[in-house]
Amino acid sequence: MNPSLLEARGLTKTFPGVRALQGVDLSVERGEVLAVIGENGAGKSTLMKILAGVERPDGGEIRIEGRAVTIDSVETALRHGIALIHQELNLADNLDVAANIFLGRERRFFGFLRRRPMEERAVEYLAKVGLECKPTTLVRDLPIGQQQLVEIAKALSVDARLLIMDEPTSSLSRHETDKLFAVIRDLKDRGVSVVYISHRLGEVKEIADRVCVLRDGCNSGAIEKGDIDHSRMIQLMVGRELSSFYAHTPHQAKWCVLEVRKLRTAAHPRHDLSFRLHEGEIVGVAGLVGAGRTELLQTLFGISRPLAGEILVNDRKVELHSPFEAIAAGLALVPEDRKQHGLILEFPVRENLSLPWLFRDQRWKFVRKRQERRLAADTIERLHIRTPGDRQVVQFLSGGNQQKVVLGKWLSLAPKVLLMDEPTRGVDIGAKAEIYQLMERLVRNGVAILFASSEMEEILAMSDRALVMHEGRIAGELARAELSENAVMRLATGEVVERESG
DSSP: OOSSSSSEEEEEETTTTTEEEEEEEEEOOTTOEEEEETTTSSHHHHHHHHHHHSSSOOOOEEETEEEEEEEOSHHHHHHEEEEEESOHHHHOSBBBHHHTTTTTTOEEEEEEEEEHHHHHHHHHHHHTOOOSSTTBBBBSSHHHHHHHHHHHHHTTTTOOOOOOOOTTTTTTOOOHHHHHHHHHHHHHHHOOOOEEEEHHHHHHHHHHHHEEEEEETTEEEEEEEOOOHHHHHHHHHHHSSSSSSSSOOOOOOOOOEEEEEEOOOOSSSOOOEEEEEEEEEEEEEEEEETTHHHHHHHEHHHHHOOSEEEEEEEEEOOOSSSHHHEEEEEEEEESSOOIIIIIOOOOTTHHHHHGGHHEEEEEEEOOOHHHHHHHHHHHHHTTTTTOTTTTTTGGGGHHHHHHHHHHHHTTTTTSSSEEESTTTTTHHHHHHHHHHHHHHHHHHHTOEEEEEEEEEHHHHHHSEEEEEEEEEEEEEEGGGOOHHHHHHHHHHHTTHHHHHHO
16 A cells, blocks of 8 residues: 655644644545635644745754654755745745746846746746746736646646645635636646645535544644535534534614715726615625625725715715724724734734724823723623733634634624625634634624625625625615525626626
8 A cells, every 4th residue: 555645743833822723634545635724823824834944943843754754945846846835835926927926936047037948838837727827927916816726837847746725715715716716626636635624514525535624733633525514524623513503593674874876986987886775784795706895895985986976874964084083083994904004913912902993082192091091901801802911912713713803803892784795714723713703793783784895705794784785886785585696696697686687
């Protein structure tokens, strides 16, 4: 019997105050797609960094094709054919595709760069991943899905036999995801193995041959191809059944707190947007990538100025030309990219939580530290933010806890309307459940929530109503009783719009 391509036995790793891995075992067969799943903090990233040479284990061993090896650097891992493709793509966007594929391994002749052979070889690797673009194309001019394929081509150029993909579809549309899956299947047919890390369990079921589950730095279990299902994965990840994963119960709409009349956004100036949002109601905004969901929320929050139309809060017309004015009107926005737009990563939890009310609660331009500490302690307890303390720098928290900090900073202002753009993107299954429970508590207390999501399950389970957008317009509105994947997709793809206009 041939040995596994890669086998890890009893890997342990400890960081100051944290035991990240405790005797973890992992095996990867040739031409296999192995999914590695677990909550944030389960040890997935640490395990992958050890395999890719970014970190060194404190104990255990790694075998390649049955032979014990020491992987003490990224270069050593690459020599063994192991390449890690990070969630945040490791590309130089000011360079072209060929330069990125051979970055650090440029072809030279007496010190001079040999562009032609690099471009010729780049064409070969691009063909292997099905990317039709010139090797001279600047990476920044490619959409994110094609940049992902450039990363894979780069890994293949070093003869990688094992690709580790960390959340590869987090920023991809469904079409781009389908293309990536086709590339993965083709790589598998050619004997390349893939370790696939994702929080999207539907994708795991679709692409994985086997699933390895981690919990609290230990092996929690493994699932073979025929047994992979949503409930089994959740049970192994969290150690319990999540029968009430989606906490939402339908609510009766009360009075209107937000009314949008013939609003035109800068992104889609030809289409009017009109709708209402009621107190104690959750309204989902569905649509494909580019439909205008994010642009709608950003316009409501004053980030982008509307070209036309009216916005009313509690029957009073308001001018929302800046986030400052939106906050004063009782609106708050949880942005799609929390790291770029929701947090100051280098600041502690306490200071991030206090940011929105600094302009309101300063005294003689000094921060009231006692009040700031009290607010932070209350929010950390109320939202169950897992942190060593309020002075913990926020970038070192898990994705789910970072998202809770973003939510917590707005809740101190008691907003009337909470706008949420992809509220559970990049958070683990347990943190998702907690965020859904928080949304439920907020609407019970009278907050109105308008949230945009690309996850169909989230839209169907958490919405009292759903607005479905297509190319900048609201293609239709679905009551909870009408919500189904088929009904949403017909509107999102423009099928209903085309039929009506025809």
